[in-house]
Amino acid sequence: MKSFELLTNYLKKNALLYLTAVILIILSNVDQALLPQILGKVTDGLKERSIGREDIIRYSLILLGIAVSYGVLFGLGQFTIMRLGRRFEFLTRGQIFAQFSRLSEDFFSKQGTGKLLSYVMNDVTSVREAISFGVTQTTNAVFMVISCVVMMLVTGIPVTLILVSVCPLVAIPFLVIYFGPRIRNRSMDVQEGLATMTESADEQIGGIRVTKTFAIEETAQRRFDETVDGVRGAQLHLVRMSSLFQALLPFLGALSLVVSLLVGGYMTIQGRMTLGSFVALTFYLRMLTGPLQQIGNVINMMQRSGASLERVNRLLARVPSVRDKDDASDLARIGDIAVDNLTFSYPGTSEQALKDVSFTIPEGRTVGLIGRTGSGKSTLAKLLLRIYEPPAGSIKVNGQDITRVTLESLRRKIGYVPQDGFLFSTDIADNIAFSDRSASIEQIREAAAQALLLESVNSFEAGFETRLGERGLTLSGGQRQRASLARGLMKKPELLILDDSMSAVDAMTESGILGNLIRERSGKSTLIIAHRISSVQHADEIIVLDQGRIVQRGSHEELMACPDGPYASLYRIQQEGLQHA
Structure with missing residues (x-):
């Protein structure tokens, strides 16, 4: 199945290690299945008084x-499978x-951070448990059943009694057919709920300062509780x-034991089976109870992991809406940038964000x-x-259609500074x-x-090694x-x-930065997007x-020469604002 491709590919690549662990x-299991047989022999020997002290010590x-030997063999097998599970977890998180x-x-605009984290944490962990604990328990259960049945035959327990004793277990496949899909569907609901809860927690914690400022802790708590209640x-x-x-x-295991007690006990009383064989039978049936429980755990686990695996596969199968074309080539240099009759609407909307825009x-x-908020800057x-794909032929760089160059070569040649530039929780230098x-530090x-930041950095005790808080909250x-x-x-x-990237600095600092930019960027292409005319007038x-x-x-x-134009009007408004400030 396509939804299991991620898992089957990993299992194929590590087939030899999995096979070794399974063996x-x-x-x-074969080792452990010998125990009831030996206990049966000891029971018969004690009943007939045919064994002595040396025999007891030997047994x-x-x-x-x-x-x-059971501990060594099972321990090594389980360790190998667990290690493979952890490696799958590591590789899959890297893939995600x-x-x-x-x-x-467009994908991230529709997904919260919490939901994305849920793929990495909850879903991958669920699949990892299935291919570690699940494989171990499945192997253990299946071959414990086989070993017990074979050993019962070797011990001399009548085939009729074995068939009657294990008859209740025949109902297991029918239970799996009925419960399996239902558990899977409900597991999918749980995973989706966990993703929503993680998203809510991330949002509430990220906005804790706003919550405290508005004194709405109870409202935030109630919203989060509603999400948790849905998961519950x-x-x-x-x-x-x-x-x-x-x-x-x-229950089926206990029913099997009851049947063996009734039938086996009667056969023992009739002399058709030795007491030791009856004791061995009861031990074997008790040993089958554990695998039955494991089968139930594994089926539940597989259904939950199946839901998680389906979510992960859907994510990995998504194709980026903006990607390199098959015939894309590397961009040698930016050169001249020509925008020609560019009209664009965001995905899922009919409103045009840009209409017939042309410039060079x-x-x-x-x-x-420059322009008002929402003007398309x-x-x-x-x-x-x-970041979004423009219509083919509407933007050309160095004479090449921007949609026909590789994304990496394009973006490596562009520096983008947004208004709310994201800072990582490392030091300033990093x-x-x-x-x-x-x-180098120089x-x-x-x-x-x-950027006129040096004086501020020097005021910090650790200088450029000052570690920033989440999203750079250490800084103003x-x-x-x-x-x-x-x-x-x-x-x-x-x-x-520069996308309105000096909106939070004062006029004097802005002027100093612009002076540095004019000197530093001499002979280099620069696009300054701003609300303030002072940022673009040069x-x-x-x-x-x-x-x-x-x-x-x-x-x-030239623009100021048109006093009734929008530029001059905006200039006057901003100058009046400065005078009243």
């Missing part, structure tokens, strides 16, 4: 040897993370079904992009990065040198100086933006895109967007 467990040593790296923005309901639904199934299996960024020039940046792990200091909003800007400058990209060309369309374009002086 070790089989041998341990005791044999039993001890069996116990030791790699898939996350490949998937496009799904789990109880599963437990009721799986518990009934697991209770019926030991000549190589080495700086272009400013950030959308354009995402299309240049191919965040700045994110694109170049081999960077290079890191230079990038920090260009302006410091986080400047750290993100330093990271973009550290890359020294052919095209630098640009070679300024493009004004409104409702996805270009409504004005030109230099600062």
Whole structure:
């Protein structure tokens, strides 16, 4: 089945190790199956007084040897299988993370972090348990049953009695057919519920500061409790079904023991079977009770892991909406960027975020992009990065259709600094040198100086080794933006895109950063997206967007020469705001 491809491929690659482990467990079961036979002989010998002290010692040593060899064989087999299970867990989590790296923005916009973590944690763990504990218990159960039946025949127990005794066990396949699909469906509900709960926990913990600020701890608790209650309901639904199934299996084992006691006891009284054989029979049937319980555990486990495996396979089978075309080639250089009649709507929406947008960024020039919130500025940046796929032929870099170049070669040549640049929970130096792990501290200091972050870093006791809190909360909003800007400058990209990345800094700091940018980016292409005119007024060309369309374009002086235009109007509003500040 396609849904089991991930698991079957792994089992095939490690078939020899699994086979070795299974053989070790089989041998341990054969070893253990000898115990009732020896006990039967001892019972007959004691009844007939045909064994003495030396025989008792010999049989005791044999039993001890069996116990030791069983422990060694089963232990080695179980260790091998458990190690293989852990390796599967490690490899699959790596595959999932790699898939996350490949998937496009539209996937993550519909998935919460908690749900994504649930794939890595809950689902992979469930499958790992199935191919470790499940394989061990299945092998142990199946071959324990076979070993017990063979040994019963060897011991001299009549075939008729064996058939009558194990007759209740014939009902097991029918129970599996009935309960299996029901347990699987309910297991799927539980896994989905756990994913939702993980997402809720991640959201509530991530927003704990907002919760405290608004004093709505009780509301947050109630929302989380509702999610947990939903998981509890799904789990109880599963437990009721799986518990009934697991209770019926030991009942069948006990019923089998009752039948053997009635029939076997009668045959022993009639002299058709020795007392030792009857004792061996009861021991063998008791030994079969454990495998029955294991079969129930394994079936429950397999159904739960089947649901998890199906979720993981669906994730790994997803194809990124933005990916390299078959004929894609590496981009040699960014060169001139030409946007031609670009019209774009986000997936799942009919509203056009950009409408017939056309402009050019000549190589080495700086272009400013300004407009109201929702005018399409950030959308354009995402299309240049191919975070979303633009229409074929609408954007060309160095004369090549951007959809026909490889994603890696394109993105390696672009530095993108968003408004809310994400900082990792490492030290400042590591965040700045994110694109170049081999960077020297001098290079890191230079990038920090260009972003006017160096003075702030020097004020920290640990300097560049200062560890940041989650999402960089150790720093202020302006410091986080400047750290993100330093990271973009550290890359020294052919095209630098600043997406409102100085909105949290004051006017004087912004002016200093812009001065550094003009010097550092001389001869290099730069796209500055902003709300504030002060961020773009030095640009070679300024493009004004409104409702996805270009409504004005030109230099600062040219745009200001149209006093009734949207650019000049925005300039006056912002100047009045500064005067009243």
